[in-house]
Amino acid sequence: MKAVRVPKLKAEEVRRFAERIGAKDKDRYVVCRGDYVEIPIYDGFEKYFEGYEIVEQENPVFAPKSDLFELLKNKIPKELWDYIPRRYKIVGDVILIKIPKELEEYKKLIGETLLRIHRRCKSVWRDLGKEGMMRKPKVELIAGEGSETIHRENRCLFKLDVTKVMFSVGNQGERMRVVKLVGEDEIVVDMFAGIGYFTIPIAVHTKARRIYAIEINPDSYHYLLENVEINNVENVIPILGDSMHVTPEGVADRVIMGHINCHEFLPKAIKALKGDGYVHYHETVPEVILERPIERVKRACELLGREVKIEGFRKVKNYSPGVVHVVVDAYIH
Ligand SMILES: C[S@@+](CC[C@H](N)C(=O)[O-])C[C@H]1O[C@@H](n2cnc3c(N)ncnc32)[C@H](O)[C@@H]1O
Incomplete structure (x- = not known):
């Protein structure tokens, strides 16, 4: 696994360049080694970094996988993969997700995984729909705690409790x-x-x-x-x-x-x-x-x-x- 070794002062400039041309390996973090920084790159992009040393990274630091499906697929049987939700909502610091009944026994795992992905969020609620003219939410806590939050949108603040509205x-x-x-x-x-x-x-x-x-x-x-x-x-x-x-x-x-x-x-x-x-x-x-x-x-x-x-x-x-x-x-x- 390759990385470009650059002096600290040049690190930001080179990192931006690597991202711009699609060379930056998103699965590995940029790491600091003394006065130098290693910017992880995909194989085949070495030629774009002329003048800098290309090293084989000895101790790469892997970024946590941030995609819910990617994180869950090794823990959920393959025949259930199609049911893994691809989308969810974040309201303030609370996550709401629809989980099909086929994944009932995995709901806690799903909730905890989401909290690992979104570290600023405090709770995950299963979204079971809305009821009646008042559109009252039906929700179930599956990870973390807390239901009152402040959602920010276009310079407006919306305080609400996701169990009530x-x-x-x-x-x-x-x-x-x-x-x-x-x-x-x-x-x-x-x-x-x-x-x-x-x-x-x-x-x-x-x-x-x-x-x-x-x-x-x-x-x-x-x-x-x-x-x-x-x-x-x-x-x-x-x-x-x-x-x-x-x-x-x-x-x-x-x-x-x-x-x-x-x-x-x-x-x-x-x-x-x-x-x-x-x-x-x-x-x-x-x-x-x-x-x-x-x-x-x-x-x-x-x-x-x-x-x-x-x-x-x-x-x-x-x-x-x-x-x-x-x-x-x-x-x-
Ligand atoms: C679902 S919300 C509207 C959602 C909104 N359009 C949005 O952008 O997210 C509709 C609101 O109307 C309220 N409501 C329902 N019937 C009503 C009535 N007869 N008079 C006043 N408010 C009512 C509900 O309690 C609910 O808060």
Whole structure:
């Protein structure tokens, strides 16, 4: 196993060069030997380091394998390899992972392996889905301890407890997209505010005059209040209650309906507008009936005698096989 031997002063420059040309062996660490540093390289790249000594490394220091599959495959029978999860979520310093039932007896091993890969994380929770309209998470602790965390995203802080409230890392793009649409002095109604998924980024990044943030679940509401505080924002009006009953009428320039199953709330959203304005309507929909969310928005407007222009229709993320989470941008007048 080869390495380039360079004086300490040159080490950073040569390491960068080795990485840039793909020569740096990622499985071995750079090691310091006296006044020299050994930069591990793959065989065949020696000629690119003219002027430096190429040595056969005597005591290479191996970097721990960082890929979950790589670390698990020697400990899990081959016939189960296909079930090893390739993806997981990191929320703050907590890891959430879906583990198929076939790997039930290996869940502790999976959790502990993840904590070895992500040393800054304190716990691993098995993600067993979300329940009901409140999207309450079903989780099980499989390694480490602690469920309350602070997730940082685009200069916003989201404090939450992963056993009580959900956090969709995959909705980040949509959160920032909406932020870019909000104009100065706008009044926004966030009908399903949760812990402030949309409310906080809008309050932090825009000059909105006011954001009404409605949330029905007391646990989420508790974190919404905390997040308003830790993000130092002053234009949020948190409301604890059912948006079917407490959504203010005739106030908003923009309404966010960030729940994947909320079509029955469309009339309330439309009535929340103070005149012309936008409704961002979310839905999970089977791909075979992809137009359903648009039709639902149009129908709700028709029933209220309002005109609507569909200005946008986009996928937020894949939800389940054959089902997508989409958002409709409707301009209503
Ligand atoms: C799943 S979260 C929204 C996720 C979010 N869109 C994101 O970007 O991650 C939806 C929130 O709506 C709340 N909710 C459900 N029904 C409600 C209602 N009738 N009124 C107010 N909030 C409600 C839930 O408790 C939950 O906190």
